[in-house]
Amino acid sequence: MSELLEPRAMAGSPLHCEGITKRYDGNTVLNEVSLRLLPGSIFGLVGRNGAGKTTLIQILLGLLQADSGSATVMDEPALAMTDASKTRLGYVPQQPEALGWMRVGDMLDFVGNFYPMWDQPYVANCLERWSIAPSRRLSKLSPGERQRVALIRALAMRPKLLVLDEPAAALDPVARRDLLRELALRAGESGTTVLFSTHIVSDLERVASHVACLHRHQMVLIAPMDDLKETHALLQLNSEAAVRLPGKLPGELSRRRRNDGGLSIIVVRDSGANWPAAASEAGAQIESLSLEDLIIELTS
Secondary structure, three states: OHHHHOHHHOOOOOEEEEEEEEEEOOEEEEEEEEEEEOOOOEEEEEOOOOOOHHHHHHHHOOOOOOOEEEEEEOOEEHHHOOHHHHOOEEEEOOOOOOOOOOEHHHHHHHHHOOOOOOOHHHHHHHHHHOOOOOOOEHHHOOHHHHHHHHHHHHHHOOOOEEEEEOOOOOOOHHHHHHHHHHHHHHHHHHOOEEEEEOOOHHHHHHHOOEEEEEEOOEEEEEEEHHHHHHHEEEEEEOHHHHHHOOOOOOOEEEEEEOOOOOEEEEEEOOOOOOOOHHHHOOOEEEEOOOHHHHHHHHHO
């Protein structure tokens, strides 16, 4: 996990933030959050409602100023991106509402003029595949159709960095599968780096190379998907073993007191290393976790 957070690796990262803190009316929304995306990776960002996912995305893209910390996009300060960098960045907000008075085709033609890599055949193919008439006004589309058009706009520019905030929230299962296939294709063939927030764990399992989890305004998990089962586990302690526990364990990410007086503790280790010594004590049991169970334990 430290490899993904080291400040010295900031150069060359498509999207990076260090020590981001944000407050609204005295309430902390993000607290010392750091994240670094590896080039060509597909990063899934998860967390419960109100964890700060959308705020973090807006700060990462320079749409919102943090109270402290720094954020860079393609090695430029997020709040001072050049026009050249903006042409390489695709972004779809959770609720796309911009230019609602325009017709679909006119909006896409207008936006396409700003992007030198604009792929008009891709636009035409997607509109036909998803049965969206170019003559319809955006304001008259359903939420799912609006989401599709926003995704078409973001993907047609052939971005090097693609950021999606709950992109599948309004999509039906077929459209969701199309989107995931497209994300995997862009990352694999074009080297596009993707960050997407989601509540749908199965989407993460299908396409994400890395997962990050926000909980109570802090980043509680950043890990490669392939390593999760090897490096993260649930340590179950009965009430007697819980009493003997000396304190916080090495690699402890979270703990939950059970009704029977025992403890459920999420622990992390380096690949190939041993679990904490407490896992070998009487009354202790180490269990592997699915991604969904891991996220639930971390955010309970």
